[in-house]
Amino acid sequence: MIVVIGGGPSGMMAAIELKKKGKDVTLIERAERLGGVLPQCIHNGFGLHYFGLELTGPEFSEMLEEKIYELGVDVQLNSMVVDVTKEREVIVAGEGGYKRLTPDAVVFAVGAREKPRGAVGIPGKRLPGEYVAGQAQYMTNIQGFKIGTSALIVGSGDIGLIMARRLKLEGVDVKAVIEIMPYAGGISRNINQCLRDFDIPLLTSYGVKTIQGDNRVKEVVVAKVDENGEFIEGTDYTYNVDTVLFSVGLLPEVELLKKAEIPILESTRGPIVDQYFSTPIPGFYAVGNGAAIFDLVDNAVKSSMVVSKAIDRGYKPHGKFIPILPGKDVRVLIPQRINMDYFDEPFTLYVRVAKPSVGAKVIIHDQNKTVFKRTYPALRPAEMVEIEITPSMLEEIKGEIKVEVE
Numbered sequence: 121m122i123v124v125i126g127g128g129p130s131g132m133m134a135a136i137e138l139k140k141k142g143k144d145v146t147l148i149e150r151a152e153r154l155g156g157v158l159p160q161c162i163h164n165g166f167g168l169h170y171f172g173l174e175l176t177g178p179e180f181s182e183m184l185e186e187k188i189y190e191l192g193v194d195v196q197l198n199s200m201v202v203d204v205t206k207e208r209e210v211i212v213a214g215e216g217g218y219k220r221l222t223p224d225a226v227v228f229a230v231g232a233r234e235k236p237r238g239a240v241g242i243p244g245k246r247l248p249g250e251y252v253a254g255q256a257q258y259m260t261n262i263q264g265f266k267i268g269t270s271a272l273i274v275g276s277g278d279i280g281l282i283m284a285r286r287l288k289l290e291g292v293d294v295k296a297v298i299e300i301m302p303y304a305g306g307i308s309r310n311i312n313q314c315l316r317d318f319d320i321p322l323l324t325s326y327g328v329k330t331i332q333g334d335n336r337v338k339e340v341v342v343a344k345v346d347e348n349g350e351f352i353e354g355t356d357y358t359y360n361v362d363t364v365l366f367s368v369g370l371l372p373e374v375e376l377l378k379k380a381e382i383p384i385l386e387s388t389r390g391p392i393v394d395q396y397f398s399t400p401i402p403g404f405y406a407v408g409n410g411a412a413i414f415d416l417v418d419n420a421v422k423s424s425m426v427v428s429k430a431i432d433r434g435y436k437p438h439g440k441f442i443p444i445l446p447g448k449d450v451r452v453l454i455p456q457r458i459n460m461d462y463f464d465e466p467f468t469l470y471v472r473v474a475k476p477s478v479g480a481k482v483i484i485h486d487q488n489k490t491v492f493k494r495t496y497p498a499l500r501p502a503e504m505v506e507i508e509i510t511p512s513m514l515e516e517i518k519g520e521i522k523v524e525v526e
């Protein structure tokens with residue numbers, strides 16, 4: 121029996137692919153419905169790569185959900201996995217009380233959580249009217265609340281950009297999106313379609329100094345920052361708003377993985393995974409945003425397809441591993457190691473660069489040999505570079521390999 125934890129798109133895809141291969145799968149979801157984040161993402165832009173269609177989040181989710189029920193996957197809703205041990209004991213708290221499962225493999229498809237205000241170090245206490253962007257999205261799109269009348273978006277991640285447009289459409293006066301980095305955090309499509317098309321200004325190299333108010337947010341003071349992130353004197357500007365949204369990044373949800381003693385990486389803040397999305401602990405896999413933050417749902421679900429193949433072939437994370445290390449201007453790599461004993465088919469290496477560049481090269485090499493070199497018209501941290509790594513590329517590689525931007 122295989123347990124998939126999390127009924128978002130990645131968990132659903134893992135369950136579908138495993139069931140198609142004849143496996144006995146149980147899909148466990150803590151919410152009362154499947155879909156993960158997707159039901160609240162009512163904008164389009166999902167599934168362009170995977171289905172070749174421009175779907176909304178709910179449409180993408182429903183296409184997977186239909187397949188789940190058509191195949192007869194065992195789905196347990198309103199059921200939360202509260203503990204997982206290294207020995208593969210899975211404890212589920214559900215409607216009938218606690219349950220103990222002992223599967224042959226566990227797929228963590230637990231998604232991500234949003235970084236809160238505390239992650240950006242703004243002094244003072246949190247006031248009513250402050251939200252993380254995904255929470256604001258849930259309240260607007262699922263619960264039907266109007267969350268404010270005038271808003272400032274802090275951080276230009278994709279969720280913030282999507283919510284800037286969404287609030288504007290709801291009649292909220294969206295003053296601006298401010299971003300502490302000298303470049304936007306979200307993908308170009310969202311900058312064009314959510315900000316430019318709706319005349320919402322984007323201020324880069326700006327940070328929040330204070331958020332003030334009594335019973336609710338009343339004003340937000342922002343200022344320009346220098347290259348060290350320090351506020352530049354005389355650049356203060358005050359926005360009179362009753363709502364602030366934070367879109368300052370996502371982190372893989374790793375609490376359960378830590379309980380199973382799965383090693384967590386500093387760079388991705390997710391588990392160490394190899395080309396089969398297997399963690400170093402046999403029988404434990406991590407997919408989607410629970411493995412690392414993917415740029416698109418299409419890539420998140422691809423990771424689940426890889427895992428189902430690995431489980432089907434009886435994969436074991438034993439043998440000779442080659443580490444893949446981030447070099448100059450590379451922030452995130454997925455996977456972070458290759459099991460050479462099972463390297464008999466190509467896999468996709470996902471690279472998130474550290475800063476934007478035009479006409480730069482991505483290079484993969486070991487101490488002696490360059491195995492990949494390609495020039496990209498534009499590289500942006502928000503958009504992952506996908507590189508196909510084939511066994512023949514690494515034939516003579518002995519030690520570790522490094523990925524760099526030149």
Ligand SMILES: Cc1cc2nc3c(=O)[nH]c(=O)nc-3n(C[C@H](O)[C@H](O)[C@H](O)COP(=O)(O)OP(=O)(O)OC[C@H]3O[C@@H](n4cnc5c(N)ncnc54)[C@H](O)[C@@H]3O)c2cc1C
Nearest residue numbers: 126128129130150156157165200201230231408409416417
């Ligand atoms: C606001 C927003 C806008 C986006 N816009 C786009 C876009 O335009 N295009 C695009 O391609 N992608 C977009 N994405 C990204 C996309 O939503 C994600 O890639 C995708 O949802 C990741 O799927 P997942 O299954 O890994 O995680 P999730 O969707 O987060 O699902 C994780 C699931 O695991 C469940 N879970 C967690 N812990 C437990 C537990 N202990 N027990 C049981 N269940 C548990 C959760 O309840 C949840 O249902 C957007 C994301 C957000 C937040």
